[in-house]
Amino acid sequence: MKGYCMKPGPFRYIAAQSVEEALDVLASAEEDVAILAGGQSLVSLMNLRLARPDIVLDINRVPGLATVQADDSGARIGALARAAVVERDASVGRYVPALITAIGHIGHPQVRNRTTIGGNVAHADPSSELPGLLACMEGTVTLASASRGAREVGWDEFFISVFTTCKEPDELVTSVNFPMAPGWRYAYDEVATRHGDYPLAGVSMGLRVDGGVVQEARVSVVGVADRPVRLSSVEAAAAGQDASAALARDMAGIARTECPASDDAHVSAEHRRWLAGTLVSRLMASMVDAA
Amino acid sequence: MTGEPDIRITTTVNDVTVEAQVEGRTLLSDFLRHDVGLTGTHVACEHGVCGACTVLVDDQPVRSCLMLAAQVDGCRVDTVESLGTQDDLSPLQSAMWAEHGLQCGFCTPGILMTVEGGRRAGLDVRQVVEDALPGHLCRCTGYQNIRNAIESYFAQGVQA
Numbered sequence: 416m417k418g419y420c421m422k423p424g425p426f427r428y429i430a431a432q433s434v435e436e437a438l439d440v441l442a443s444a445e446e447d448v449a450i451l452a453g454g455q456s457l458v459s460l461m462n463l464r465l466a467r468p469d470i471v472l473d474i475n476r477v478p479g480l481a482t483v484q485a486d487d488s489g490a491r492i493g494a495l496a497r498a499a500v501v502e503r504d505a506s507v508g509r510y511v512p513a514l515i516t517a518i519g520h521i522g523h524p525q526v527r528n529r530t531t532i533g534g535n536v537a538h539a540d541p542s543s544e545l546p547g548l549l550a551c552m553e554g555t556v557t558l559a560s561a562s563r564g565a566r567e568v569g570w571d572e573f574f575i576s577v578f579t580t581c582k583e584p585d586e587l588v589t590s591v592n593f594p595m596a597p598g599w600r601y602a603y604d605e606v607a608t609r610h611g612d613y614p615l616a617g618v619s620m621g622l623r624v625d626g627g628v629v630q631e632a633r634v635s636v637v638g639v640a641d642r643p644v645r646l647s648s649v650e651a652a653a654a655g656q657d658a659s660a661a662l663a664r665d666m667a668g669i670a671r672t673e674c675p676a677s678d679d680a681h682v683s684a685e686h687r688r689w690l691a692g693t694l695v696s697r698l699m700a701s702m703v704d705a706a
Numbered sequence: 707m708t709g710e711p712d713i714r715i716t717t718t719v720n721d722v723t724v725e726a727q728v729e730g731r732t733l734l735s736d737f738l739r740h741d742v743g744l745t746g747t748h749v750a751c752e753h754g755v756c757g758a759c760t761v762l763v764d765d766q767p768v769r770s771c772l773m774l775a776a777q778v779d780g781c782r783v784d785t786v787e788s789l790g791t792q793d794d795l796s797p798l799q800s801a802m803w804a805e806h807g808l809q810c811g812f813c814t815p816g817i818l819m820t821v822e823g824g825r826r827a828g829l830d831v832r833q834v835v836e837d838a839l840p841g842h843l844c845r846c847t848g849y850q851n852i853r854n855a856i857e858s859y860f861a862q863g864v865q866a
């Protein structure tokens with residue numbers, strides 16, 4: 416034993432060498448297993464002893480889980496793909512640029528070098544950027560288990576509440592899927608106390624505009640509730656309207672009413688709702704200009 | 707087994723091969739400081755926020771407080787001790803000295819490794835100053851002199 420303090424509590428460390436091995440460990444363990452991906456949330460929690468797993472299952476050496484694929488049908492990102500790698504991927508940049516923008520708001524480059532897309536989504540922090548974009552894009556998460564094989568679930572089923580998803584204890588997230596359909600464009604923007612912090616409010620917007628008229632809109636917000644929320648009144652108000660500065664103002668106004676929010680140590684609920692509205696109008700302005 | 711140093715790792719730290727037995731829960735930061743004896747890597751927050759513990763793992767700047775020592779088995783780790791010595795500073799260290807880029811120096815090792823990693827990855831000076839430097843907290847300098855030092859280092863156009 417070393418004569419120095421250990422921050423995490425003791426655990427058994429298992430470095431899985433394949434998806435099958437990881438799933439077997441998850442299926443057979445009777446103790447509490449924590450999957451270790453980027454470790455940028457899990458190891459923090461263990462250092463603070465807010466998490467005290469009996470087993471840490473390291474998936475970093477599992478081959479085949481870090482794939483990055485993007486084309487005009489969207490981006491399919493392997494759970495172990497690092498944020499920093501996806502951020503620099505040329506095909507993601509071309510087909511799903513909003514994903515690059517959203518990733519750029521996760522912490523700092525040093526943190527993104529380790530952060531994985533699967534870990535980020537599995538962690539389900541209610542202020543986290545990617546769950547919001549996933550909600551806006553009607554994205555899905557693929558899960559696998561030893562006994563039941565693979566299943567793909569929509570964002571609405573996946574995200575349940577703060578740090579809580581529909582993932583069963585024996586399941587591994589294997590990929591996160593951001594689908595694109597013809598005519599849709601997406602964008603993300605947020606306000607954080609400092610660059611790199613979790614956002615006070617972060618808005619994702621999707622628009623399908625034809626001949627200057629908004630055919631369909633999708634708007635989601637993170638940082639305001641226990642999971643990403645879609646602003647359906649804002650979406651409904653935009654459909655069929657001219658994509659104009661007046662519409663952006665209207666949408667912002669509705670967002671400020673519809674968006675849930677509560678007070679916390681940083682800002683008031685009122686301020687959060689105001690930020691959500693401002694972000695909606697900023698995104699509208701930039702997306703309509705770019706059209 | 708838990709609580710026993712039952713994991714054998716082989717890693718290359720600053721070009722020297724290190725073989726060790728560690729516990730699963732040994733953090734890379736503590737391994738470097740206490741097992742390898744390289745105390746240049748500083749720890750403060752130990753939850754990824756401050757950047758003091760930043761080292762290079764396979765050339766990439768990462769928080770050593772958020773990695774387990776067991777995870778660097780087979781990897782290359784570079785710490786601030788891989789740069790210059792007190793009598794022979796590296797070009798980046800010289801630039802920090804010349805521009806007065808540090809006061810107490812607690813944050814400095816992490817910042818040096820981020821800048822070094824950025825340089826190795828071919829980032830330009832703007833990316834290092836605007837995106838990567840904000841990943842470090844400095845309680846003393848107000849950052850301006852650190853920015854000046856990084857700019858002066860990149861302006862030299864030489865590889866360390």
Ligand SMILES: Cc1cc2nc3c(=O)[nH]c(=O)nc-3n(C[C@@H](O)[C@H](O)[C@H](O)COP(=O)(O)OP(=O)(O)OC[C@H]3O[C@@H](n4cnc5c(N)ncnc54)[C@H](O)[C@@H]3O)c2cc1C
Pocket residue numbers: 449450451452453454455456457458459494495520521522523526527529530531532533534535536537538540542543544545582586587588589611612613614753754755
């Ligand atoms: C300074 C700092 C700033 C940050 N800022 C932001 C921010 O602004 N926005 C943001 O979104 N995040 C932020 N983060 C957190 C982000 O970087 C985390 O890394 C991310 O939320 C978790 O991803 P990970 O790969 O590190 O997962 P880990 O920390 O390894 O795991 C997180 C959780 O997910 C589980 N898990 C991981 N992978 C899988 C999988 N494949 N299948 C099933 N379960 C899995 C783990 O068991 C654990 O419960 C920040 C972190 C730091 C240190």
Ligand code: FES
Pocket residue numbers: 748749750751752753754755756757758759760769770771772
């Ligand atoms: S000690 Fe690692 S980031 Fe602060």
Ligand code: FES
Pocket residue numbers: 807808809810811812813814843844845846847
């Ligand atoms: S020089 Fe003192 S913290 Fe940066």
